[in-house]
Amino acid sequence: MDLLLDINVAVDICTKRQPFYDDSNFAVAKCILDGGRIWIYVGSVQTLEYVTRTELKLIYQKAGKQVSARQLEKNTRDVLKELASDKHWLASLAHEGMVFDSVDPEDEQLIRSLSRFTTGAIKLLTRDELLCERYPDLTITPQQYLQTLSQHKPIDFIDLKTQQDHIRPALEKNIHRVLHHGQYIMGPEIKQLEERLADYVGVKHCITVCDGTKALLIAMMALGIKAGDEVITTPFTFIATGEMIALLGAIPVFVDIDPRTYNIDPNKIEAAITSKTKAIMPVSLYGQCADMDKINTIAEKHGLPMIEDAAQSFGATYKGKKSCGLSTIGSTSFFPSKPLGCYGDGGALFTNDDAFAKTMREIRLHGQDRRYHHPIIGINGRMDTLQAAIVLAKLDIFDDEVKARAEIGTRYTELINSALSTHHSAPVLITPHIEPHNTSVYAQYTVLVGNREAVQKKLIAAGIPSAVHYPIPLNLQPAFAQLNKPAGSFPVAEDAANRVISLPMSPYLSDYDLQAVSYAILEGIQQ
Ligand SMILES: Cc1ncc(COP(=O)(O)O)c(C=O)c1O
Structure with a gap:
């Protein structure tokens, strides 16, 4: 306080x-x-x-x-x-x-x-x-x-209030600047943010957009994906990933996940490629990149472009390189609860390819290449200037927050595993596995338990919020019923959907908070 x-x-x-x-x-x-x-x-x-x-x-x-x-x-x-x-x-x-x-x-x-x-x-x-x-x-x-x-104050699932109070002077300054110049659409903050984000990721182009869902849509439109095409992706993700493929009339082809990282299993991708495959779209779930080298090799072999759905992994690294800069196009979200979030909707696209960058910029602005001239079909996909001003203020502390997130993730794992090691009949509680070549931004700190309902009840009783990301894999969502991928089609993803649970995560959790959450979850698994 x-x-x-x-x-x-x-x-x-x-x-x-x-x-x-x-x-x-x-x-x-x-x-x-x-x-x-x-x-x-x-x-x-x-x-x-x-x-x-x-x-x-x-x-x-x-x-x-x-x-x-x-x-x-x-x-x-x-x-x-x-x-x-x-x-x-x-x-x-x-x-x-x-x-x-x-x-x-x-x-x-x-x-x-x-x-x-x-x-x-x-x-x-x-x-x-x-x-x-x-x-x-x-x-x-x-x-x-x-x-x-x-x-002690109650633990929030995601503590945006502490962050806001922490950066209030910068936020107010940036918001006031926008109120003063009044360029609410495509104001100078958009260009500033795009330059800073491109620099942060280490790619040539950043194109800010209105949200992470439209970022995926714009990326696929730029790649020319159309009705009847197939796009390979994971079934264990937020609906937007599959939804945007379907919105273009294309077919999401799901590939099961790796049981340790919950990201798409690269070893199963090649079997899913057909003559209709037009792109591969891995998701870097929970803040950890998918195995991009392996997927890139497959994509190159088959001449396919790749989109990294990095909505949850902005700031993470894979073999020392930043998420969003690891494939043809990187796509992220600035939804408020994301590691880098705004105060509304926002997102960004990243690429080193000049032609794709130009097309994505145009699609974002109704397909316009100059004022009121529209060579291609686009959408209204712009990010608001005010949101860019907010992200700019948050970017100043982002490195510190990424570091704090990693430390908190590691500490959670330490606390939980050291308590587990004293149990004789170890009940199921699996902490996140971060690949040695990866760093995670822990968009979620998600564990796998054997008795999720009982654990949820215990956490509620202890006043600790939790969430499930995600309870239904995309192949079992009614909206994808026509794909005809019934229960059992993706056993690893379906099992994870039944057992994962995400714990409170933010760079501002105290060690006391982490101990309280770890204690409650350990109590929960013994129910
Ligand atoms: C993996 C993934 N893809 C896409 C999105 C969509 O982002 P937005 O909510 O900004 O549209 C999200 C957001 O939750 C996400 O987690």
């Missing part, structure tokens, strides 16, 4: 005012130590300076110390500068000004500024008892704060 300093607490700290200094100072220091941030409201500056100066004057008088007005001014500024040196400034929004109906306009401004953060992410640190009475959920005294330190 972050804290916003009320003037009284700020002055306690600046002037070492007794008897409040110890609690106020300790609460602030502890908050910073625990990863929280301390904010000072921009609108408080004048009062803060005035009260600090008055308080210092009093202290000097009591001590019989003669200090000139200039010196007092300087000392006041010095202590305030020191206070602000490791704090953050919370600036006002337009609605924070209209507070004159309130009992105390200045306090009202402070309280309103808290709404910039998600609920519970910040409180006003104050010693004002009346304010605490009026706003019990938004305020906390230094003493109360110190008492709450042993309590």
